Amino acid sequence: MPRRTATMLASTLMLIALLCAGVFLQVPYSEMSPGPTVNTLSDHDGEPVLQIDGHKTYPTDGHLNMTTVRVTSPDYRMNLVEAVYGWLAHDNRIVPHDTLYPDGKTEEQSTQENAEEFSQSQESAKVAxxxxxxxxxxxxxxxxxxVKDSPxxxxLHAGDVIKAVDGTPVKQPSDVAGLVTKHKPGEKTVFTIVPAKDQAAAEKAHKTATATKDVTITTARSHDGGAQRAVVGISPGxxxxxxxxxxxxLADVGGPSAGLMFALGIYDKLTPGSLTGGKFVAGTGTIDDDGKVGPIGGIELKTIGARDKGAQYFLTPADNCAAAAADTPSGLTLVKVGxxxxxxxxxxxxxxxKTAGLPTCSAKG
Incomplete structure (x- = not known):
């Protein structure tokens, strides 16, 4: 066999071997890419995203699009070839698996956590x-x-309203821990509550539940790695x-990052006129009950997804501005909001x- 042919054959075989190795060699990475965007003022899968009953609403136009990021599932194992392709693709991000799924979370745990965060973001959007x-x-x-197997x-049950602990009125979730930890482990604490079923019935009837009951619980010692203290085994909210x-x-969406856009959509539907003036505005950001906008992950991918759908302006959390401005899609104006x-x-x-004075994002934030 001629030397040149032998060399080409050996090189080809080596390339095939490397490709096969790349396909079968798993690497500890996950992929992020631009996900769907949904207009909160419009319909999705045949029904309005925002449905309001019992209060006057007004026609809307334009777009107030919430944005998403697609990620590979916790159980997906990426191979080397996929990782290299993702690194080379401009619209994708390859990140360490533990960045997205710390502490070895399963797909079920991750889905549940995202669903809870999404539900909470909806509530805060309404309040804001x-x-x-x-x-x-x-x-x-x-x-x-x-908590399972806790005192x-x-x-106590999820949805119970906590009115007081040891006779001291509770005004915010942090009050609960402060009152419980005044005890030593093994001591009794008294929760004054409105049972969840009574609260639900009152809300359904648009009334205020007034009947309460006292529940006595013996505290236990904490085992969460922090300072030892008395606990009862609940998370208040x-x-x-x-x-x-x-x-x-809106199904098949998780996490808290749509809060701002939901809040704006609700505001638009409850006020006369158009918030957008017919313009295509997208955005992202968590929101709390007081209307403060918080940062989110995957901002660069969300701006790409928004621009691909036709967005002209992108409402950007102040803390995400520097990252978003580092790679802004052409034709998209990043608007800084807090x-x-x-x-x-x-x-x-x-x-x-009057867009000349808009607070836009820069590389400095």
């Missing part, structure tokens, strides 16, 4: 929008979760009673065409 409109919202401290199991019904219908009030002010300028 109504507060901005001056519409009163009642808030309650509740039992969010009960509270069977005595906040629930709200709204003066009318606001439903957010609160729902900032976003409403920016939208006023956008719909009036």
């Amino acid at each position: 929008a109504l507060k901005e409109l001056g519409i009163p919202v009642q808030s309650w401290v509740i039992v969010a979760t009960v 509270a199991q069977g005595r 906040t629930d709200h009673t709204f003066p009318f019904t606001i439903d957010i219908k 609160t729902i009030g900032d976003a409403l002010g920016a939208l006023k300028d956008i719909r009036s065409g």
Whole structure:
């Protein structure tokens, strides 16, 4: 066999061997890519994303799109070839698996956590929008979760309203831990609650539940790696009673990052006129009950997804501005926002065409 032919054959065989090795060699990475964007003012899968009943609503136009990021599942094992391709692709990000799924979370655990965060973001979006409109919202401290095999199991239940601990009124979730940890492990503490079923019945009837009951729980010693203290085994949270019904219908989405865009969509539907002036505005950001906008992950991918769908402006959390500005898609204006009030002010300028003074993102933030 001629030397040249032999060399080419050997090189080909080596290349095939390397490709095979790359296909079968698993690497500890995950992939992120631009996900779908959904107009909160429009329909999705045949029904309105925002459904409001019991209060006057107004026609809307334009776009207020929430944005998403696709990620490979916790159980997916990427091979070397896929990782290299992802590194070379501009619209994808390859990141260490533990960055997305720390502590060895399973797919079921990750899905549950994302669903809980998404549900909480919806509640906060409703509260923030109504507060901005001056519409009163009642808030309650509740039992969010009960730890299995803890002292509270069977005595407290998710959804119970916590009115007081040891006779001291509870105003916010952090009050609960402060009152419980005044005890030593093994001592008894008394929770004054409205049972979840009674609270649900009152809300359904648009009334306020007034009947309470006391539940005595013997505290236990904490085992979470922090300072030892008395615990009962619950996570407190906040629930709200709204003066009318606001439903957010959007399946197969998780996490808290759509909060800002939901809040703006609700605000738009409850006020006359158009927030966007017919413009295509997208954005992202968590939101709390007071309307503060927080940072999210995957900002560079969300801006790509938004621009690909036609967005002209992108409402960007202030803490994400520097990262977003480092690789801004052509034709997209990044608008810096820190609160729902900032976003409403920016939208006023956008719909009036006075965009020269918009607070835009830069490499410095």
